[in-house]
Every structure is written in C-alpha cells, then in structure tokens.
Amino acid sequence: MSSLAILFLRLIRQLLTMVSKVAIIYYSMYGHVGQLARAIKKGVESVGLKGDLYQIPETLPKDVLEKMHAPGQDPNVPLATMETLEQYEAFLFGMPTRYGNQSAQVRAFWDRTGQLWVKGSLHQKLAGVFFSTASMGGGQEMTAANFISTLAHHGMVYVPLGYFNTFSQFTGLTEVRGGSAWGSGTLAGGDGSRQPSKLELEVAEIQGKTFAELAKRVQSKPEDK
Numbered sequence: 001m002s003s004l005a006i007l008f009l010r011l012i013r014q015l016l017t018m019v020s021k022v023a024i025i026y027y028s029m030y031g032h033v034g035q036l037a038r039a040i041k042k043g044v045e046s047v048g049l050k051g052d053l054y055q056i057p058e059t060l061p062k063d064v065l066e067k068m069h070a071p072g073q074d075p076n077v078p079l080a081t082m083e084t085l086e087q088y089e090a091f092l093f094g095m096p097t098r099y100g101n102q103s104a105q106v107r108a109f110w111d112r113t114g115q116l117w118v119k120g121s122l123h124q125k126l127a128g129v130f131f132s133t134a135s136m137g138g139g140q141e142m143t144a145a146n147f148i149s150t151l152a153h154h155g156m157v158y159v160p161l162g163y164f165n166t167f168s169q170f171t172g173l174t175e176v177r178g179g180s181a182w183g184s185g186t187l188a189g190g191d192g193s194r195q196p197s198k199l200e201l202e203v204a205e206i207q208g209k210t211f212a213e214l215a216k217r218v219q220s221k222p223e224d225k
C-alpha cells in the first residue's frame with residue numbers, strides 16, 4: 001500500500017474515532033440546573049459538536065415531591081440510563097447541591113453503575129460538572145470536589161472550567177453570581193425564586209464551549225474497551 005493510501009486510511013480512522021457528541025446529564029428539581037444545561041448545550045454546539053440533554057430519573061415519591069412544590073421533570077428531555085453512559089465519550093453532569101453534596105437522585109444514578117465500573121466502561125472518558133445552590137457559600141465547590149471521587153473511581157477525567165475563558169466573568173465583582181473554576185453554577189435563593197442570571201448563563205455557555213473544544217481534540221478508542 002502506498003504511503004498516500006496509508007495516510008488517507010489514517011485520516012478516515014481519525015475522523016471515525018473523533019468525539020462528535022457530548023451528553024449533558026442533569027437532575028433539576030426546580031429547573032435551575034436545567035436552565036444551565038440548555039446554555040451549556042448552546043456552548044457545546046457552537047463549536048460543532050452535538051450536545052444531547054438527558055435527565056437523571058426522579059427517585060422521590062409523588063407525595064414528597066408535592067410537599068416540596070417540585071414542578072416535575074421536563075417532559076421533553078429523555079432520561080439517562082446506563083447505556084447513555086456507555087454510548088458517549090464526554091459528559092457534563094449537572095446537579096443541585098444538597099448539604100454541600102450531590103442530590104440523592106444523582107447518587108442513586110451512580111449507585112447503579114457497578115457493572116460499568118467492573119467493565120471499565122467509563123475509563124478515561126471526559127467529565128465536567130455544573131451545579132446550583134440556594135446561597136453563596138452554599139457548597140458549589142464542595143459539590144464538585146465530592147463528585148470527583150465518583151469520577152476517580154471510574155477512571156474518568158475531570159475537566160474543570162478554569163479561568164482562561166472566564167477571567168472577566170469570574171473576576172468582576174459587580175454582581176452576585178454562582179459558578180467558579182470548578183464549573184458553572186447558579187444561585188437559586190432560599191425560596192428558589194431567583195432564576196439564573198444573564199452572567200451565569202453566559203458562563204454556562206462558555207463551559208459548554210470550553211469543554212467541547214477539549215473533547216474535539218480527544219480521540220475515542222472503542223477498540224480499547
């Protein structure tokens with residue numbers, strides 16, 4: 001085979017194994033994390049990757065959700081399954097904070113991943129995180145840090161948002177905002193009435209774009225699995 005043909009085959013192989021889509025998997029009880037997820041999708045798609053939204057299934061009974069005034073999950077967004085985790089190479093996980101940690105729905109989802117862990121299905125896949133808290137200092141960074149333990153056990157690669165593309169948004173002190181180098185975030189307020197601000201949604205979009213730019217540089221290796 002000529003060297004030109006070998007080069008051509010390499011190029012085809014490279015194109016076939018390129019990461020082309022990102023799964024944005026989130027749980028949102030009151031819609032704040034859901035709004036960030038949609039801004040993140042916009043950012044992912046701005047650099048030519050597909051951003052697919054998935055929700056983590058609810059675990060609380062209906063009567064409890066009613067007492068918590070939860071409006072219910074978005075009927076237009078499919079539920080994530082174990083297969084979703086197997087199908088993608090790159091993920092952005094969104095979660096509301098509960099006492100500085102992931103919500104129980106998110107934990108219950110990950111508690112189902114034992115078989116994937118045994119097979120190493122998620123090994124070296126990319127993952128970023130985004131979140132929502134009621135208050136400033138409510139534990140956004142703790143939520144991300146705690147979630148990294150799950151990623152580490154699966155051998156997943158945590159991709160922080162950093163400051164490089166968000167320097168002005170993160171160092172400007174003119175308004176209250178969620179989010180940090182760990183990932184984008186919003187502040188819902190004690191009663192959940194505050195909605196994600198323009199700035200928070202802008203940062204979420206930047207996270208989607210920044211993450212997707214890295215994902216594009218990574219080759220998936222299905223033959224290694």
Ligand SMILES: Cc1cc2nc3c(=O)[nH]c(=O)nc-3n(C[C@H](O)[C@H](O)[C@H](O)COP(=O)(O)O)c2cc1C
Binds near residue numbers: 030096097135192
């Ligand atoms: C049981 C429980 C624990 C919570 N713990 C915290 C917390 O530690 N810090 C905080 O700022 N907000 C806390 N919150 C508020 C949630 O983070 C807030 O409702 C959520 O960010 C809203 O996002 P969502 O609309 O996507 O569900 C808690 C809420 C509940 C119900």
